[in-house]
Amino acid sequence: MRLLHTSDWHLGRGFHRVSLRDAQERFLDHLVATVREEKVDAVLVAGDVYDRAVPPLSAVELFDDALHRLGALGVPTVMISGNHDSARRLGVGAGLLGRAGVHLRTDPAGCATPVLLSDEHGEIACYGLPYLEPSLVRTEFDVEQPGHAAVLGAAMDRVRTDLATRPATRSVVLAHAFVVGGEPCDSERDITAGGVAAVPAGVFDGVDYVALGHLHGCQTLSERVRYSGSPLAYSFSEADHRKSMWLVDLGPDGRPHAERIDCPVPRRLARVRGRIDDLLADPTLAPLTDAWLEVTLTDAVRPADAMARLAERFPHVLNLVFEPDADDPAGALGYADRLRGRDDHQITADFVAHVRGGRGPDEAERALLRDALETARVDAAAREAAS
Numbered sequence: 001m002r003l004l005h006t007s008d009w010h011l012g013r014g015f016h017r018v019s020l021r022d023a024q025e026r027f028l029d030h031l032v033a034t035v036r037e038e039k040v041d042a043v044l045v046a047g048d049v050y051d052r053a054v055p056p057l058s059a060v061e062l063f064d065d066a067l068h069r070l071g072a073l074g075v076p077t078v079m080i081s082g083n084h085d086s087a088r089r090l091g092v093g094a095g096l097l098g099r100a101g102v103h104l105r106t107d108p109a110g111c112a113t114p115v116l117l118s119d120e121h122g123e124i125a126c127y128g129l130p131y132l133e134p135s136l137v138r139t140e141f142d143v144e145q146p147g148h149a150a151v152l153g154a155a156m157d158r159v160r161t162d163l164a165t166r167p168a169t170r171s172v173v174l175a176h177a178f179v180v181g182g183e184p185c186d187s188e189r190d191i192t193a194g195g196v197a198a199v200p201a202g203v204f205d206g207v208d209y210v211a212l213g214h215l216h217g218c219q220t221l222s223e224r225v226r227y228s229g230s231p232l233a234y235s236f237s238e239a240d241h242r243k244s245m246w247l248v249d250l251g252p253d254g255r256p257h258a259e260r261i262d263c264p265v266p267r268r269l270a271r272v273r274g275r276i277d278d279l280l281a282d283p284t285l286a287p288l289t290d291a292w293l294e295v296t297l298t299d300a301v302r303p304a305d306a307m308a309r310l311a312e313r314f315p316h317v318l319n320l321v322f323e324p325d326a327d328d329p330a331g332a333l334g335y336a337d338r339l340r341g342r343d344d345h346q347i348t349a350d351f352v353a354h355v356r357g358g359r360g361p362d363e364a365e366r367a368l369l370r371d372a373l374e375t376a377r378v379d380a381a382a383r384e385a386a387s
């Protein structure tokens with residue numbers, strides 16, 4: 001059984017001021033061509049199909065096109081919702097689409113109902129676990145403890161119970177989660193719940209292959225637990241990523257053998273750092289005139305018209321960061337620069353320190369801040385789920 005594992009398409013997402021619509025369309029062309037050329041038996045899409053709950057029309061059109069093309073291939077597809085998707089919206093028409101061979105799994109209650117695939121060695125039960133927001137699905141899974149590990153563990157218990165009723169059946173799970181050992185980057189949305197974002201890989205024990213989504217870098221946690229990563233870079237922190245999909249051959253005994261298939265690169269990413277006059281003059285930077293560029297300027301004083309001047313030499317410069325080589329760099333930094341790379345908890349903790357003359361929050365205050373952030377995040381998710 002040959003599987004093609006991908007995730008985190010984020011249809012509708014741009015890259016700074018550049019639209020990625022054409023790049024996303026080229027990726028879908030590449031996906032369809034790979035299914036044909038590599039004689040793929042099933043496609044697995046592990047969540048974050050869209051970039052946001054209510055995607056722009058151009059993204060909906062791309063998705064519609066993808067559904068038609070996947071359906072026309074005659075190859076079954078199993079697709080789950082991620083934390084960026086609205087499960088309810090993505091799941092519209094799931095029953096009908098299933099008849100066309102595109103199996104959308106967006107309802108937590110259906111996680112132990114597998115899509116059954118088969119080859120000459122027998123059946124493969126393929127379980128799609130949609131992204132499980134702990135506080136919204138605790139009742140469904142009857143768990144008391146907060147956090148991702150408890151709800152994902154309960155969902156996997158159901159999967160193992162179902163699997164136990166299917167002798168000699170190989171198994172695949174799709175999940176959208178932050179698994180311990182995974183390497184995050186800047187373009188994933190934080191899913192910290194109860195102060196913990198990551199779940200141990202052990203929750204997936206007992207299945208032959210786990211197709212993960214959420215982290216945007218392609219990575220191998222073990223032979224049988226992998227992230228495909230996103231097909232395109234969605235932040236400059238991914239400048240060194242090699243974007244790909246996993247082509248997984250599931251053997252007769254359920255042992256997976258995975259091969260990496262690279263995705264098309266619309267334009268390479270690069271990051272440079274230095275004073276503006278040096279960057280504009282440095283001959284070794286000539287190859288970067290073609291790249292999407294992030295420039296970190298170290299001039300002591302913010303240069304006037306920096307973006308326009310840089311764009312004359314580097315037409316694809318997209319992002320400017322100021323990190324002056326000065327005695328008091330913090331004083332010269334802009335608001336966005338000061339927030340860069342820091343999570344909500346760090347930002348609120350620093351705010352407390354700022355307004356109290358340098359005294360940061362103590363343990364109890366930190367817990368309060370965490371609770372408030374968690375409540376805000378869950379409220380937003382609940383409003384989305386109810387709307």
Ligand SMILES: [Mn+2]
Pocket residue numbers: 008010047048082084188189214215
């Ligand atoms: Mn994602």
